[in-house]
Amino acid sequence: MMRFDVVTFGETMLRLSPDGFQTLEQAETYQVRCAGTESNVAVGLARLGLRVAWFSRLVDNPLGRKVAASLRGHGVDVSHVIWTGQGRIGIAFMEIGVPPRPSEVVYDRAGSVFSQMQESDVDWSLFAQARHLHVTGITPALGPSCSACVSRAVRRARESGATLSFDVNYRRKLWKPEAAAATLGPLMAGVDVLFLTSEDAAELFGIRGEPETAVRLTAERYRSRWTVLTLGAQGAAALAGDQFALQPGYPTNVVDRIGAGDAFVAGFLFGYFQGELRRALQLGLAMAAIKMTTPGDLTYTTLRQVEELIAGVTPSVRR
Numbered sequence: 001m002m003r004f005d006v007v008t009f010g011e012t013m014l015r016l017s018p019d020g021f022q023t024l025e026q027a028e029t030y031q032v033r034c035a036g037t038e039s040n041v042a043v044g045l046a047r048l049g050l051r052v053a054w055f056s057r058l059v060d061n062p063l064g065r066k067v068a069a070s071l072r073g074h075g076v077d078v079s080h081v082i083w084t085g086q087g088r089i090g091i092a093f094m095e096i097g098v099p100p101r102p103s104e105v106v107y108d109r110a111g112s113v114f115s116q117m118q119e120s121d122v123d124w125s126l127f128a129q130a131r132h133l134h135v136t137g138i139t140p141a142l143g144p145s146c147s148a149c150v151s152r153a154v155r156r157a158r159e160s161g162a163t164l165s166f167d168v169n170y171r172r173k174l175w176k177p178e179a180a181a182a183t184l185g186p187l188m189a190g191v192d193v194l195f196l197t198s199e200d201a202a203e204l205f206g207i208r209g210e211p212e213t214a215v216r217l218t219a220e221r222y223r224s225r226w227t228v229l230t231l232g233a234q235g236a237a238a239l240a241g242d243q244f245a246l247q248p249g250y251p252t253n254v255v256d257r258i259g260a261g262d263a264f265v266a267g268f269l270f271g272y273f274q275g276e277l278r279r280a281l282q283l284g285l286a287m288a289a290i291k292m293t294t295p296g297d298l299t300y301t302t303l304r305q306v307e308e309l310i311a312g313v314t315p316s317v318r319r
Contacts, residue, residue, distance in 0.1 A: 004077065005050040006269070007130040009153070010139045011114035012036030012056055012067050013090035015297060024095045024106065034070045035092050035297040037136050037169055040259050044266025044287060044299045046075035048306075050273075053126065055080035057117045063089045064113075074298070082121050087113030096256060096295075103257065107173060115142045119149055124156055133157035134269065136167040137184045141174035147183060154187060165193035165272075167265055170200045177204050185222075193272055194224035195265055198231050211237035212244055226277070228268060228284075230261065235285055238268075240277045247281035250289040250309055259297035264288040266299070267306065282310045 015035035018027030042054040054076050058064035060083045067089065068078045090109030097103040109115070127133065133153060140147035157164050166188050170180055181204040188194055198214060201207040207217050211229055215237045219227040226240045235248040267287030271280025286309040291299040308314060 002131045003051070003129040004053045005130070005273070006042070006045055006132045006134055007053045007126060008038040008042050008134040009055045010036055010038030010136060011090055011109070011112060011142060012039040013092045013109060014063060014067070015092045015094050017094045017096060017295070021096055021098050024093055024104065033296040033298070034067050037138055037167070037262050038134065039071055039076070040262035040297050040299070041134055041266045042076045043071060043074040044263050044301070045269060047299065047301060048266065048270045048303050050270065053077040053080060053130065055082065055126065057082040057084060057114045057121065059084055059087045059089060059113050080123060080126050082117065084113055087116070089113065094258060105173070115146060117149060118145050119152055122149060124152070127153065127156040127162065128160045130162055132163045132165065134165045134167070136169045137180065138169050138171060138174070140183050140187070141171060141180065150187060163192040165195065165269060166191045168196040168200050168204070169261070170204055180204055188222045188224065190223045192224070193226045193228065193269065194218065194222060195228045195230070198229055201229060211246055215239045215244070226272060230264060236264070236281055238277055238281055243277055245278045245281055247278065247285055249285050252289040252292050254292045256295045257292055259299060260288040260292050262297070263291035263299040263301065286310050
């Protein structure tokens, strides 16, 4: 038996957010939480009951231990984390905006301990212990060595017979569209599950049109077995072979949007492992909707809550 259902890796930062809806400039105190797209997905999957391992490179100091303890507390295996004696954890200052003021992220992550990870740091035998690898387009954006690690992870997963999912997850503050498209294209080719937003499809790859047209063009170009196009408030579209599905999102009162895309990925992958396209979309969108009702990047969603939302059972109070 495989030890893990899913393995993922990437940088997890500390997210500092002002209390309430203050701006970064006016705030005098900040809430400290963990933030990293791959670890967000790992937490979501672990909370749904899967066996998940996340590895990264952390500093053996109180900040690094805080990250590891936070993920471990959600049931994520962090035993393969690479610990170093010096360096720094990346920081993301997150200002939650209220319309018409947008939310704002200010990164302080250049030169972080994770961005200096080398292929020689990694215990690559881990990939033979998992049936699925999940990677994203954020890690390759952090530098050549990180990009090399993603490429090798993809190769090792394929060699071991694991399935593979890739989330484009483009970040304009990390690199330009042309560089992202050139680097990510080869990594996306032939994956089992490909995730991207309609905005990223258009900006990076020039793929536009109605959801079904865009998702079919993406699948044809990158030969992905399952292709998922998220559409913001309009929901998501997905294609598996010749089967197309379009699912609207669930109404929600938004407290914090950050991390909703990662919650969607976790829910969708949970459905993907069950082999049901429509259910995967429902699970992903329900996970995202519930995540947006809580502050912070991590989801505290349970499978029971997700199933209730899909079934239309949403009690205002449980007694």
